[in-house]
Amino acid sequence: xxxxxxxxxxxxxxxxxxxxxxxxxSVNDRETIQTIQAVTMEKIDEIIPEKYPEIEALKTFxxxxxxxxxxxxxxxxxxxxxxxxxxxxxxxxIEKAFRKTKKLKIPAWETLDLREHSYIGWNDPGSQKKxxxxxxxxxxxxxxxxxxxxxLKNVCSICQKVSNVSMFLATTKTSGDGTYxxxxxxxxxxxxxxxxxxxxxxxxxxxxxxxx
Numbered sequence: 001x002x003x004x005x006x007x008x009x010x011x012x013x014x015x016x017x018x019x020x021x022x023x024x025x026s027v028n029d030r031e032t033i034q035t036i037q038a039v040t041m042e043k044i045d046e047i048i049p050e051k052y053p054e055i056e057a058l059k060t061f062x063x064x065x066x067x068x069x070x071x072x073x074x075x076x077x078x079x080x081x082x083x084x085x086x087x088x089x090x091x092x093x094i095e096k097a098f099r100k101t102k103k104l105k106i107p108a109w110e111t112l113d114l115r116e117h118s119y120i121g122w123n124d125p126g127s128q129k130k131x132x133x134x135x136x137x138x139x140x141x142x143x144x145x146x147x148x149x150x151x152l153k154n155v156c157s158i159c160q161k162v163s164n165v166s167m168f169l170a171t172t173k174t175s176g177d178g179t180y181x182x183x184x185x186x187x188x189x190x191x192x193x194x195x196x197x198x199x200x201x202x203x204x205x206x207x208x209x210x211x212x
Contacts, residue, residue, distance in 0.1 A: 001081040004052050008118045010083045012047045012199035013055075014076055016040050017062050021072050024065050037063060047199075054082050085114040089133070089140050097133060097142030105131075118198055121191025123147060130168055132191070134208065143211055145170035147189070157185040157207045159197040164189050170211045183211050 020040045027033055041059055048055050061067075061075060089097075091106055098104050105124045112120070119134040130147040133140065148167040156163045165186040172183060185207065188194035198204060 001054055001079075003084040004050075004054065004082050005048060005084065006118065006201065007083055007086070007116055007195065008198045008201050008204075009047050010076075010080065010115070011196055013044050013058070015199060016043050016047070017058075017072060017076075018069075020062055021067055021069055024067060033065065052082075054079065080115050083115040086117040086120060087135065088114060093140055094133065094142070097140055098131060098144055101131075101144060107133075112192075116192070117195050118201055119191070119195065119204060121194065123189070123191075130187075130191075132208075134204070136205070136208075141208075143170060143208060145184075145211070151189050152186070154186050156188045156194060156197070157210075158187050158204050159194045160200070160203045161197040163193065163197065168211075172212060185210065 017040065020036055023033060023036045027036070040062070044055065044059060058075070058079065062072070088109055094106060095104055105122070105126075107120055107122045119132055121130060121132045123130050128147055128149065129144055131142065131144045133142050135141070146169040148169075151164050151166055153162065154165045155161065156165050157168075166189045167184050168187045169182050169184040172181060187207070188197070
């Protein structure tokens with residue numbers, strides 16, 4: 001399989017399919033099932049408008065009302081080969097993205113499945129900071145901020161889902177006179193979970209723009 005879809009698209013269609021499979025096991029009315037199937041197809045087309053053979057095959061696969069969650073999970077494990085991995089930067093590139101940070105803690109890349117990440121976020125408990133790496137117009141960018149140790153149940157500003165969030169507080173320069181201001185918002189304390197819940201990349205860039 002060729003890498004053709006982004007991680008957030010992968011998780012978005014997986015969520016739609018999970019809802020459909022749950023409906024197969026909880027709804028008995030045939031017309032209702034057919035309606036849910038049609039809505040699921042429409043939403044998959046909205047998420048991935050291109051008619052990729054791999055996605056068309058998925059749409060055929062999920063019409064089987066006898067599908068189990070185990071079979072569906074196995075199918076998505078295979079479909080993950082179609083996901084475009086987050087491009088791992090060098091340590092030098094990361095340090096350049098956070099040039100003002102001394103003794104920068106580098107992500108543990110060996111523990112990450114880069115096909116599951118639209119962005120890379122990691123916490124440094126020692127400095128109580130969160131670091132976020134992302135690509136914008138194919139250029140590596142970084143943003144960091146203080147991360148409150150207090151965890152609340154609230155909506156994450158990045159993935160827009162109710163989650164375990166903490167206050168992220170970034171310090172930004174507001175003008176050429178050297179004035180700084182702090183901007184904050186609640187985001188998932190666990191960036192890996194956040195990536196799994198991120199189904200619309202525009203909400204991530206909205207958060208980035210607000211912080212900058």
